[in-house]
Amino acid sequence: MAKELSQRQQQIVEFISHYMDEEGIPPTVRDIVRGCGLSSTSVADYNLRILEREGQLRRRPDISRGIEMPGWGRGVTRVPLLGAIAAGAPIPVPDTDTWQSAPLETVEVPAEMVGRAQGVYALRVKGTSMIDALIDDGDVVLLTLTRTVNNGEMAAVWLKSEKEATLKRFYQEKRRIRLQPANSALSPMWVSPQNVEVQGKVVAVLRRVG
Amino acid sequence: MAKELSQRQQQIVEFISHYMDEEGIPPTVRDIVRGCGLSSTSVADYNLRILEREGQLRRRPDISRGIEMPGWGRGVTRVPLLGAIAAGAPIPVPDTDTWQSAPLETVEVPAEMVGRAQGVYALRVKGTSMIDALIDDGDVVLLTLTRTVNNGEMAAVWLKSEKEATLKRFYQEKRRIRLQPANSALSPMWVSPQNVEVQGKVVAVLRRVG
DNA sequence: GCTGTAAGGGAACAACTGTTCTACAGGAGG
DNA sequence: CCTCCTGTAGAACAGTTGTTCCCTTACAGC
Structure with a gap:
């Protein structure tokens, strides 16, 4: 269940945290593509699905910048x-x-x-x-x-x-x-x-x- | 310079704060339209321009959910x-x-x-x-x-x-x-x-x- | 009445963005 | 060899979203 994160996935998690620290709002999928040097949004999507399944983050479907990192901005x-x-x-x-x-x-x-x-x-x-x-x-x-x-x-x-x-x-x-x-x-x-x-x-x- | 805010504008500022408290991310222009019962995005845009001019918020052009409230999420x-x-x-x-x-x-x-x-x-x-x-x-x-x-x-x-x-x-x-x-x-x-x-x-x- | 300004309404454009579909490469296991 | 799985690519679709243009209304000042 609690698989280890691949290097890509760690990189993405780190990028998202960084981005939110810098910008104050979550990144778009394409921000992640650019920021992590990915070649396609589908790669980002693919890894985001996994990260969501592993509980590293949540995604609000169809909402722009809908990524939530547990305990960010909240509270x-x-x-x-x-x-x-x-x-x-x-x-x-x-x-x-x-x-x-x-x-x-x-x-x-x-x-x-x-x-x-x-x-x-x-x-x-x-x-x-x-x-x-x-x-x-x-x-x-x-x-x-x-x-x-x-x-x-x-x-x-x-x-x-x-x-x-x-x-x-x-x-x-x-x-x-x-x-x-x-x-x-x-x-x-x-x-x-x-x-x-x-x-x-x-x-x-x-x-x-x- | 520091004009008083109209009722609309106060309502919008309040809605944005509320939304960010609830959702953790800034609203879209159309969220504001729905939330404030406006009839058109241009009304929202019109008032957002004024609010930006009056220093109540900042907008990042062409970026979705690009509204920043001074000192929100930051710090x-x-x-x-x-x-x-x-x-x-x-x-x-x-x-x-x-x-x-x-x-x-x-x-x-x-x-x-x-x-x-x-x-x-x-x-x-x-x-x-x-x-x-x-x-x-x-x-x-x-x-x-x-x-x-x-x-x-x-x-x-x-x-x-x-x-x-x-x-x-x-x-x-x-x-x-x-x-x-x-x-x-x-x-x-x-x-x-x-x-x-x-x-x-x-x-x-x-x-x-x- | 005329004019200027503030405020709102409606629609459209173009870019942005989440999502999905197909294809391909490499490796593990049979 | 074949199949299954993982990871990557490219492209396309549809909905979202910031922005703009044009028109209308209300009202104060003249």
Whole structure:
């Protein structure tokens, strides 16, 4: 069943990967012919059939550039990088207006990290106020747009009277809300429910080292 | 110059994004006609010209599915997730043999995080021995395959005599090597240069919250 | 009313492209 | 020798696809 690939077939697989890396779209059959120095489209077709049978790729019949390499392009989403969040600075709120109008800076994100979360956006963290939650200065956090969070979850909140935004752990207490910085050097703050507006909760963290 | 997009044009842009998310390849002009309920390909062409002029997309002339959305598909790589790393457990070493043979589990990664690093692979971290480096249990670390690291960099090292692998900060001292766990509860270990084999150094961290 | 512009409609052309059909060469196995 | 299989060639067909040409409609400004 799992035969070894001939040299031609390896060459073709490699070419297709290369082409997709370079061009961003799959090649046509004739692109393969040219790229691999084949003499006829039927040779390409012949080998593509085999490669499909061997599970190296899939072909969508009668569709131009219908070759699919397993796990290519799929499962990747772009989320808007709305800006930076620092204690004291306002977040650029994701209005439904601005949502699809302006061409914003975006971050590419593995879909696995987003899951089914809706309305995901990204913020770059400034400062070390979340250091105990293992979030460092310069990290990028992914948030999902929501108005409600559960106790202990990390959320971006807007404090109306102070006119500032922070990233904190959220705890609903009897009459008020405790916002706990994930940094043992900082003390928690208590605010009234009327004063807070949840802007989203953290679903993932991305960090580049070095 | 930067005119507002008409409703049609917004609809078309949205359709193209949608289509690419769904299908993984750009639509043809006639896909757009069908998807947007247009009556003629010339209407699509007319609006595509405008969208190109306004910088919303690019078109490669005479090439089927030649529409490019800025930053789509580009900059995403898949790296093999070779397994888990825990203090004491061996890493499945990325041999050049296994490199292209077995269909391994992979992780999708924004290329921005990888940069030009070659031979990148991923490991899932077990345990909290790297907690002070802001790496938690369950996080995924991206490593680049290298034999040499600079002082203070985080590296996956293989200890020959102990037959175990760990993720530690690496410090070359006079005659020996100090491996510093990024956890203040754990003490560093010193080993002889002959006993260590660097398997790669950490270039990025991915964490999923919740 | 006249004119210019934006937007849409219909049709056609020419090139592109997936697919198929036939033929040929070489080797393995009988 | 014959047959079967693999791999390669060349050509052709039909559907797909980017592009273009010409016409129509709506509307604002004059």
